[in-house]
Structure formats: structure tokens, C-alpha cells
Amino acid sequence: MAHILPGIVCMSANVFVDTNILVYSRDLSEPTKQTLAMDRLTELWQTGTGKISTQVCNEYYTTVTKKLKPGLSKDEAWQDIEALFAWQPLAVDKKVLIKAKVCQLRYQLSWWDSLIVSAAYYCNCSTILSEDLNNSQKYFDIVVENPFLV
Numbered sequence: 001m002a003h004i005l006p007g008i009v010c011m012s013a014n015v016f017v018d019t020n021i022l023v024y025s026r027d028l029s030e031p032t033k034q035t036l037a038m039d040r041l042t043e044l045w046q047t048g049t050g051k052i053s054t055q056v057c058n059e060y061y062t063t064v065t066k067k068l069k070p071g072l073s074k075d076e077a078w079q080d081i082e083a084l085f086a087w088q089p090l091a092v093d094k095k096v097l098i099k100a101k102v103c104q105l106r107y108q109l110s111w112w113d114s115l116i117v118s119a120a121y122y123c124n125c126s127t128i129l130s131e132d133l134n135n136s137q138k139y140f141d142i143v144v145e146n147p148f149l150v
Contacts, residue, residue, distance in 0.1 A: 015044055016051045016120035018130035019059040021147065026064050026072060026080075033148055040129060040147045053090040053119035055112075057081050090119050107139055117142065 024030055024037040044050030061081055064072045072080070090096065092115060099118035104111060113132060117139045120128045128144050135146040 013126035014049050014051050014124050016053075016116070016123055016125040016128045016142070017041070017044065017056065018116055018128060018132060019056045019063065020131045021129045022052075022056065022060045022080075022084075023063050023068065024131075024148075027068055028070060036147050050087045051090070051120070051123035051125055052084060052087050053092055053096070053115070053123075055092050055115050055119065057084060057089050060084075090123050092119065096122060103139060109133075109139075 021037050021040065024033040025041055027034055041050070061077050064080070065074055065077045096115065096118045099121055100111065100114040103109060103117045103121075104114040107114070107117070109117065116128065116130070116133075120142050121140050125142055128139075128142055129147055130144055131146055131148055133139075133144040133146075135144055135149055137144045
């Protein structure tokens with residue numbers, strides 16, 4: 001994101017970042033979660049292993065400009081999105097939608113969470129960072145990690 005500079009790229013397992021982690025990195029009303037989110041995001045920038053989808057970009061922009069108090073300006077939010085382009089956001093296309101439907105049926109997740117898991121699958125991620133999904137749960141051999149559980 002604009003306030004985190006991309007770092008050195010090295011070979012590590014890919015980590016899919018759910019929208020809520022990105023939002024907490026900007027949420028001044030949650031200082032503990034903000035710090036923990038920033039720590040994990042910094043690590044992902046340094047290792048070059050962070051992954052997101054266009055869904056995450058859309059949700060992030062809307063949340064930080066409309067729901068976060070205090071929120072970001074549209075320009076600030078767009079600067080973050082432009083920085084996240086370095087993570088090559090996966091487009092939510094036909095194959096992602098089909099896998100999301102399989103995920104929803106198999107794991108009984110919401111549609112939006114199924115799209116996150118499907119995108120993580122197609123980004124070859126071993127982990128999904130999320131507060132919304134169950135910590136340590138596996139979906140298609142992708143493990144959920146809630147970075148706020150200490």
C-alpha cells in the first residue's frame with residue numbers, strides 16, 4: 001500500500017490477504033489490530049508473497065472511503081489500490097466463479113467468502129489471512145490464519 005514500500009522479493013509461499021486485514025491496516029480506531037495488520041503486510045511486501053483479487057480491491061476501496069471512521073479520501077484509497085497492483089490482483093472471472101460455487105457447496109461459506117477462497121486457490125496460496133474465516137480451517141488445502149489471535 002502507499003504507506004508500505006515494496007521490499008525485496010524472495011521465494012516463499014503465497015499468502016492471500018482478505019479485505020479486512022487491509023482495512024485494519026488503515027483503521028485508527030483499532031490500534032492493536034492496525035499494528036498487527038501492518039506487521040503482516042510489511043512481511044508480505046518484504047517477501048513478495050502477498051496476493052489479492054479484484055474483489056478485495058473493490059471491497060477495500062468502498063470500506064475505507066465509506067465505512068471507516070475516520071476514513072480515507074478517494075485519492076488516498078486509490079493510491080493504496082495502485083500500490084496493491086504490484087501484487088497483481090487476480091480478476092474474478094469464470095473459473096474463479098465456478099470454483100467459488102464448488103467452495104460454497106462443499107464448505108457452506110457465504111458467496112463472498114467462497115470468492116476469497118477461490119481466488120486464493122488460483123493464486124497458489126498456502127494461507128489466507130482473514131478475520132472473517134475460521135482460524136486454522138482448511139479450504140482446498142489452504143489454511144486460514146487470523147493474525148489477530150495472539
